[in-house]
Amino acid sequence: MFSSFMTGTWTVATIVAVVAGVAGFFVVLRGSAFVADALPTGAFAGAAGASLIGVSTLLGLTVFSLLGAVSIGLLGRRSRHDVATALTLVLMLGLGALFLSFSTEYAPEIYSLLFGEVLGISAQEVGPTAALAAVCVLAILVMFRPLMLSSLAPESGEARGVRSHRIEIAFLLVIALVTSMALPVVGALLIFSLMIGPPAAARAFTDNPYLAMALSAVVAVVTVWVSIAAAYPSNWPIGFFVGAISAFWYAVGRGWSAWRRTRPARGAANRDEGAPAVAC
Amino acid sequence: MTEQHSTGTSEAAAAPPATGQAPSGQEVLTGQEVLTVDGVGVRLAGRDILTDVRFGLRRGEFAGLIGSNGAGKTTLLRVILGLLTPTAGEVRVEGRVSTRRARARAGAIGYVPQKIMLDPDMPVRARDLVGLGLDGQRFGLPMPSRVRRERVDAMLRAVGAERFADARVGNLSGGEQQRVMIAHALISGPRLLLLDEPLANLDLRSEQEVVGLLARIAREQQVAVLISAHEMNPLLPVMDRVIYLAGGRAASGPADEIIQTDVLSRLYGHHVDVLHVHGRVIVVAGRGDDPHAAPAQAETGQGW
Amino acid sequence: MRAVFEPGFFASSPVHIALVAGGAVAIVSAVIGVFTVMRGQSYAGHAFSDISVTGGSGSFLIGVSPLWGFAGASVLAAAVMDLIGIRKPRGRDLATGIVRGAGLGLAALFLHWDTTHTSASGVTVTILFGSMFTISSSIVPVIVAFSLVALGVTALLYRPLLLSTVSSDLAFARGIPVRLAGAAFLAAVAIAVSLAAMTIGAILSTALLVGPAATAQRLTSKPAWAFTWSAVIALAVTWLGVLLAYDSFYWPPGQHGWPVSFFVVTLIFLAFLAAQPVAARRARLERRGLAVSEG
Numbered sequence: 001m002f003s004s005f006m007t008g009t010w011t012v013a014t015i016v017a018v019v020a021g022v023a024g025f026f027v028v029l030r031g032s033a034f035v036a037d038a039l040p041t042g043a044f045a046g047a048a049g050a051s052l053i054g055v056s057t058l059l060g061l062t063v064f065s066l067l068g069a070v071s072i073g074l075l076g077r078r079s080r081h082d083v084a085t086a087l088t089l090v091l092m093l094g095l096g097a098l099f100l101s102f103s104t105e106y107a108p109e110i111y112s113l114l115f116g117e118v119l120g121i122s123a124q125e126v127g128p129t130a131a132l133a134a135v136c137v138l139a140i141l142v143m144f145r146p147l148m149l150s151s152l153a154p155e156s157g158e159a160r161g162v163r164s165h166r167i168e169i170a171f172l173l174v175i176a177l178v179t180s181m182a183l184p185v186v187g188a189l190l191i192f193s194l195m196i197g198p199p200a201a202a203r204a205f206t207d208n209p210y211l212a213m214a215l216s217a218v219v220a221v222v223t224v225w226v227s228i229a230a231a232y233p234s235n236w237p238i239g240f241f242v243g244a245i246s247a248f249w250y251a252v253g254r255g256w257s258a259w260r261r262t263r264p265a266r267g268a269a270n271r272d273e274g275a276p277a278v279a280c
Numbered sequence: 281m282t283e284q285h286s287t288g289t290s291e292a293a294a295a296p297p298a299t300g301q302a303p304s305g306q307e308v309l310t311g312q313e314v315l316t317v318d319g320v321g322v323r324l325a326g327r328d329i330l331t332d333v334r335f336g337l338r339r340g341e342f343a344g345l346i347g348s349n350g351a352g353k354t355t356l357l358r359v360i361l362g363l364l365t366p367t368a369g370e371v372r373v374e375g376r377v378s379t380r381r382a383r384a385r386a387g388a389i390g391y392v393p394q395k396i397m398l399d400p401d402m403p404v405r406a407r408d409l410v411g412l413g414l415d416g417q418r419f420g421l422p423m424p425s426r427v428r429r430e431r432v433d434a435m436l437r438a439v440g441a442e443r444f445a446d447a448r449v450g451n452l453s454g455g456e457q458q459r460v461m462i463a464h465a466l467i468s469g470p471r472l473l474l475l476d477e478p479l480a481n482l483d484l485r486s487e488q489e490v491v492g493l494l495a496r497i498a499r500e501q502q503v504a505v506l507i508s509a510h511e512m513n514p515l516l517p518v519m520d521r522v523i524y525l526a527g528g529r530a531a532s533g534p535a536d537e538i539i540q541t542d543v544l545s546r547l548y549g550h551h552v553d554v555l556h557v558h559g560r561v562i563v564v565a566g567r568g569d570d571p572h573a574a575p576a577q578a579e580t581g582q583g584w
Numbered sequence: 585m586r587a588v589f590e591p592g593f594f595a596s597s598p599v600h601i602a603l604v605a606g607g608a609v610a611i612v613s614a615v616i617g618v619f620t621v622m623r624g625q626s627y628a629g630h631a632f633s634d635i636s637v638t639g640g641s642g643s644f645l646i647g648v649s650p651l652w653g654f655a656g657a658s659v660l661a662a663a664v665m666d667l668i669g670i671r672k673p674r675g676r677d678l679a680t681g682i683v684r685g686a687g688l689g690l691a692a693l694f695l696h697w698d699t700t701h702t703s704a705s706g707v708t709v710t711i712l713f714g715s716m717f718t719i720s721s722s723i724v725p726v727i728v729a730f731s732l733v734a735l736g737v738t739a740l741l742y743r744p745l746l747l748s749t750v751s752s753d754l755a756f757a758r759g760i761p762v763r764l765a766g767a768a769f770l771a772a773v774a775i776a777v778s779l780a781a782m783t784i785g786a787i788l789s790t791a792l793l794v795g796p797a798a799t800a801q802r803l804t805s806k807p808a809w810a811f812t813w814s815a816v817i818a819l820a821v822t823w824l825g826v827l828l829a830y831d832s833f834y835w836p837p838g839q840h841g842w843p844v845s846f847f848v849v850t851l852i853f854l855a856f857l858a859a860q861p862v863a864a865r866r867a868r869l870e871r872r873g874l875a876v877s878e879g
Binding site: 142143144146148149153156157202206209210212 | 361363391401404
């Protein structure tokens, strides 16, 4: 599996994992698991539409996921976020059903778009993927502080001119880009696993946000490497391994946090007693 | 600070109160205040939430914004922050009008909101949150610099939070989180600090500590502090001024002048009694001599 | 009238089944959906539809009827989600996502085995985007039976669920077994959604769970009316969707017909958007009513 024709796969998968880990740090921080799940699923409909009109599927994916992000952002201003996400998702899927009804030639391609295909990545895709990845990572780094502020203390942010709605839409757009970039590798249905499993584990191991973000990326990379290594010989879909390993990381994270809670926190002996905070 | 019947002017000169007249709680604004609330009115969905609210706060003054839930405290705070445009009047912070655009001047007002969603699983330490108070609105990653770290450490020390600087914010107790949020609000050096119901979910000891901390901050750092609360008793020992909100109107002045039966009755528009019980102040609605009027409690101190 | 109802609409047997089975499923989803939306469990509801796909594709392998595969997988997932047992919305969504990811990974594996071993190409598409016109009449009674079960559970749980949704502390104080009620409800959602997924496809199962309920909530503040409106809207969009899909066979240019899912989803979306101005107006009136009573 380390032959030259697999180089493309390894490279792209690593790039995708790094971006997913970095973006996933904020997905988990903001509790946006549903959005991270819905965008790629809906974007998949864009791929079907693109095929229909003969445009590149990647373009169709990207356009659809960006539109989905905008829709969730706009609807989310007046309604609950989960309702906005669900409705946007079903609308996109409904359109996908429509596109698919016009032609029946998709089945194999659909499968790899949905679940990922370890052999599906050629060396030519490395360039565009790397470029898109750089854009996504750069965007997140640039937005880092306002994003943190509006995720942790939105009102304090508003008082300083950080408009929550704008940050939200910007963040959604970045997630849309991440998903469309990663979709061909890991598949629509499982890219989001990469964005929530590794960060969920990373945050259990460190209190430091910067470290947590870096650790998310590392864990995500390990996840895809193991998934490729397992998918190659067995020919099972990569997505299966990603989903399973992400669940494993989540369990590890929960377990570690629970274990940590049974031990006295650092400096706890010196701290006030006081009633526990009413969080949320 | 003298009070007198005011017809809504904000002239610089302060005249002595007319003899024989009870203070009405209307102020004359001298223009030297950090915060100037000048005839603010807010009308939403056909309701007058606030009417002609007028008061000023100077550096180092500690004021309590007292009112029951729904009296308009949060609305007033939002107007001061520039998050809500008043239907009438204006708010000036350090001489500049507080509007949506002016808000973008980071660090002008320190704000501690009512509820923070702090998840114990979040990998964010107290020092990270305080650091965001310094430059959270700027793009990019914070450059690790010794100067920045020292400023954060100093602020944490000032609020007594250095012991848990590296602990996860979500794991802290209510009182500890409060301190971190205060540090977060203060670190950019604002002249005005606003807190929305900071005492609401605290136990007695934490409450006293936070009040003491805020009074000290007001005094030592010469910051104008405005706290909204529905119970005034914890604040009575340290308040320089009370701004009492009822029915959308405000009366402002020293506590012992404002928390009086006649002033509050006029504010409420019906009779209320101000009772002093074991050093606590209780405001009760309804006439004592009317057997049919159930004394519904409008405001209470500790101990219902 | 002829243009609205294309020839043969009322005589067509698949249409009858679609109207009856689809209608029943729509009503069940909409009713259960009201609580689902209120409890902020839309994501979980959506997760069940895809997890039931896992069950459906797994059922081929062990030769069990798809119905049990669909329902069983979802209920299992509900149990896992409940066991992980996080009450705060953020943590809950994360747990839902993880369970869904693992479930979908399994689905990928099952479908992989399906296509290589049974060479049913396009089975993926069928399961995920299923059509209402291909329901066989034999499972209609089963659908109705399961629907009644899900509705029954919800009706039984109505009051404890309402109270614990508004405030779990209040419910707890009254001796309501909050955790148990929540788990039972989640199981009911699982059954309803998997049923819907099998009958009308995974897309519509989510759409009918969330859409009509969310729309109804914009139209009224009274719980009883929310259920009624939700059911009415769901039935209306489903029937209208069936009609339009049938008619679309006759539309130019081609004669292939547009999918029911597309019509129903679009109608739901439009209904939701249309309800916004109504909601705004209602909110204004209610606030005025409050102002009047406060004097």
